Amino acid sequence: MDKSGDNPTERTLLIVWHSRTGAAQAMAEAACAAASGEPGTAVRLVSALDAGPDDLLAAAAYLFVCPENLGSMTGEMKAFFDRCYYPVLGRIEARAYATAVAAGTAGQGAEAQIDRIVTGWRLRRVAPALIVRLGADTPAAIAAPKRVSGNDLQSCRDMARALAAGLQLGIF
Numbered sequence: 493m494d495k496s497g498d499n500p501t502e503r504t505l506l507i508v509w510h511s512r513t514g515a516a517q518a519m520a521e522a523a524c525a526a527a528s529g530e531p532g533t534a535v536r537l538v539s540a541l542d543a544g545p546d547d548l549l550a551a552a553a554y555l556f557v558c559p560e561n562l563g564s565m566t567g568e569m570k571a572f573f574d575r576c577y578y579p580v581l582g583r584i585e586a587r588a589y590a591t592a593v594a595a596g597t598a599g600q601g602a603e604a605q606i607d608r609i610v611t612g613w614r615l616r617r618v619a620p621a622l623i624v625r626l627g628a629d630t631p632a633a634i635a636a637p638k639r640v641s642g643n644d645l646q647s648c649r650d651m652a653r654a655l656a657a658g659l660q661l662g663i664f
Contacts, residue, residue, distance in 0.1 A: 599623035
């Protein structure tokens with residue numbers, strides 16, 4: 493990646509998100525607001541339904557935010573990865589990434605699935621996985637709109653600020 497400062501891609505953070513009940517969307521929006529406040533970093537918040545290979549190519553770092561459903565990421569997030577995998581293969585190696593997962597009681601399944609996919613792209617994890625457990629464990633609670641705690645939203649903000657700072661400093 494060009495570190496000369498002339499390449500706008502080198503300081504762009506792409507946040508790709510999907511949400512079914514509002515939790516992952518709130519997490520992505522909190523991250524976007526925090527990273528946008530960091531000078532020298534461009535931030536793009538794009539729904540997994542709308543994101544494509546060009547979005548990945550135009551960014552230096554990624555934050556993938558989605559809920560866990562049935563032990564894996566949502567189908568819409570998986571469709572994003574399916575749509576983009578081969579068009580960017582061999583073109584985004586070593587770029588930074590982090591993940592945030594909204595989960596009922598687990599979250600590791602979605603996390604592991606994303607990690608397996610981006611391993612093929614040779615992305616570099618630069619922050620520990622953030623899994624927000626909302627305690628939903630009944631059909632009604634799982635389907636209900638979610639509210640993310642202030643502490644969990646702060647964790648999303650902190651992660652995004654760290655990603656933005658790393659881009660600004662040229663660490664990744």
